[in-house]
Amino acid sequence: MIPVLICVLISLTVADSDLDTAYPDLELSRTIYVTENGPQLSVVAKESKVVSRRGGNATLPCRIQRYPSMPPNHKMRIKWTKLTSDYLKEVDVFVAMDFHKRSYGSFHGRVHLQGSSPMDASLVITELTLEDYGRYKCEVIDGLEDGTAVVSLDLEGVLFPYFPRLGRYNLNFYDAEKACRDQDAIVASFDQLFDAWSGGLDWCNAGWLSDGSVQYPITTPREPCGGKSTVPGIRNYGLRDKEKNHYDVFCFTSHYKGRFYYLIHPSKLTYDEAVGACQKDGAQIAKVGQMYAAWKLLGYDRCDAGWLADGSVRYPIANPRRRCSPTEAAVRFSGFPDKKHKLYGVYCFSGHD
CATH class of the missing domain: 3.10.100.10 (Mannose-Binding Protein A, subunit A)
Structure with missing residues (x-):
């Protein structure tokens, strides 16, 4: 990677002694140009989304671009995390530094670096589960330099609305999670619901999604489902109380x-x-x-x-x-x-x- 020259404009406000006497309200601005070398390391993913299936394998791309003049660093750290639906928490997946490698939680024994070259930080996940679906962050730290890239892992599958024998609107969020698990599925994401709606799903009963929101897809607007005058789309009740509020649920399963x-x-x-x-x-x-x-x-x-x-x-x-x-x-x-x-x-x- 070629270093980039960054020009920083710094405006300094000064009062000229002669002009200040004649024009007390007049101020002059002088601009000082400061240049420095730009970042010498970057992290890129050639694909932003990878699609696989439950039980299969997936390679999440991550490539390190490092300026050749940087001295070798055997302590360069590669870390993969999984981003959660609230975007504030991250789940550790895999860490590597030189010969030291560690996988975490449900990923233990199922993840490793592709390692086709020293600059290849791509993550291989084997025996994919439904819970592996989501967004992953590749982070590389090399001394004072660092960079990140985000890759989405999608699964071929099917979304379906679900309610239990008790009847409609009887599930709080945690009951909804269990209901989907009991039916060999997980609570669907908004992206999965959107894909199903794009494929023609029309369902006039609100259901939980994995981010804690409650929504439902309508392709044919009608009175009980938001009104005839509304446009087709996904109706959104917003985030709801996961313990007190009760709805149906949208589940997602794969091969x-x-x-x-x-x-x-x-x-x-x-x-x-x-x-x-x-x-x-x-x-x-x-x-x-x-x-x-x-x-x-x-x-x-x-x-x-x-x-x-x-x-x-x-x-x-x-x-x-x-x-x-x-x-x-x-x-x-x-x-x-x-x-x-x-x-x-x-x-x-x-x-x-």
């Missing part, structure tokens, strides 16, 4: 390792019989997030209503058709029926959650 399937069974089942039938088949009753992932990411299509782990009954339609889902591809929801009714089949999942 899974395993098999999602409808169990062929000679008779319809109660909920308990459905759980047992999956176990007898060497599997578990499937979760809502697994059905959405199979439907959206694998094109799973089945016009048979079946039990899921949360006690709901749903079925996935990838190819709209009469009597199944005539107008749109969707996961159809049949509610939370009495668990003792033998009216439905069951969806199972075998493999790793």
Whole structure:
């Protein structure tokens, strides 16, 4: 990197003795030019966003540009952190200085520097989880010089609105987090909700997002959803009290390792019989997030209503058709029926959650 000459303008206000006598209110400004070498180290990311999938790997780019005249420094420090939704807290991910390296928390054993050259500070993350989604900061400190770059890690996946058997608007933020986890998902971010809305999602019930805000997406304005005179968009209730306020939640899930399937069974089942039938088949009753992932990411299509782990009954339609889902591809929801009714089949999942 070539050093940059920076010109600093400093205005000094002085009073000229002769002029001051004749014009007491007149002041003269003199400008002094000061030059110095600019930064000799910078950090850049050739891509601002990297897209991968759960269970896969990702390389977050980070390149050090260091002026050749700088003396070698074996104590140059490379640190990666994950930025949280409130932008005030950072989670340590990985630190390296010379031969000393350390990974932290859930990243332990899953992260390392790509190290294609001494100036390559790119971070490799293996066995990606849903929680790995987000923004990461690469920081390099070399003596008195330092630089940072920020990279976003996105996951291929699907967003879905969710409420539990208790009914709508029964989840505070922490209940919402648990509800998504129980369905093999995480609370969605605003960016994920925006992408879903851009893809046509229209949902007239407010839900929690990962930053603690409550929002909902509308593509067809109407009276119960902000009014007919409003424009399409994402309605925003703002940040809400995470303990006292109760809403639905928007969850996000990605690819899974395993098999999602409808169990062929000679008779319809109660909920308990459905759980047992999956176990007898060497599997578990499937979760809502697994059905959405199979439907959206694998094109799973089945016009048979079946039990899921949360006690709901749903079925996935990838190819709209009469009597199944005539107008749109969707996961159809049949509610939370009495668990003792033998009216439905069951969806199972075998493999790793």
